[in-house]
Amino acid sequence: MMTFPTCPSCHLMESPAETSSTADRILDVAENLFAAKGYKAASLIELAEQVGIRPPSLYNHFRNKESLYKAVLERLLGHFQPLIAEAATFSPHDKNAVLAWTRQMVELHFRHPNFARLLQHAALAEAPGTTEMLTRFFRPLFAPSAGGGVTLSPPLLPWATMAFHNVLVSYITMAPLYRNLINQDPFSAEARQRHLEMVLEMVNSALTRPESPFASAA
Known part of the structure; x- marks a missing residue:
């Protein structure tokens, strides 16, 4: 991991408000950079060049690259919690x-697409803090009480939750590859509306279908 010598005097050059503003700018740039390249390649x-500061100044705000990455994850997770x-x-x-909640979740993924992109990179190459973040994200949804009107048996809830979330994440990360196939920008207002309608139809079908013959299997 690349390190730089710290700069003890740098704090004297910024007011508390400026320090906070700089930290926010670092997080904004880091989020985009980690989402585009992944943890290891970023x-x-x-990052410092894009923020407009000297590389050693990063350590006035974040201890190292790992702590910066975890701060990015924490901020993103905060939008969803x-x-x-x-x-x-x-x-x-x-x-x-359930349908209203689903609509909000789809729209939230579109407002914060870097969450899906970070998850994709983390799935391909290990990144610090990702496992803990996923546990905090998914665990509440694995509880039977979180199933609402879903007719799945409790053993299937984790798989249903992961399948649902994969649909949302894969649209953000993979849809651009299908731009020519659908002859449309997948992030245009019309395409996003169609994706939302598809997800709502999928969830509605799951809510209204008869009990699964495999529900008592496990």
Whole structure:
């Protein structure tokens, strides 16, 4: 891991507000850089250049590359956590609540597409903190009470949750490859609406289908 000597005097050159602003700029650039290149390939030198600071100044805000990456993950996860917590509050068999929640989750992924991109890179190459983040993201959804009106048996809930999330993540990360196939920008307003409609139809079908013959299997 690349390191630089620290610069003890740098804090004297920025007010607390400026320091906070610089840290936010670092997080913004780091999020885009990690999402584009992954943890290992992202360069702290390139990051500092894009922020407009000297590389050693990064250490006035983040201890090292790993702590910066974890801060990026934490900030992204913070956007999703309130909605994840809400899943546990659904009344049994409240289909409307599940569909409304699904709509919000799809829209949230579109507002923060780097979350999906970071997950894709982490799946291909190990990155620090990702396993812990996924545990915090998925664990609340694995509880039977979070299933709402879904008719799956508890042993299948983790697989249903992962399958649902894979649909959302793969659209963000893979849809650009199909741009020519669908002859449309997959992130245009129309394409995003079609994706939302497809996901809602998929979830609605799962909510209204008869009990799975495999539900009691396990």
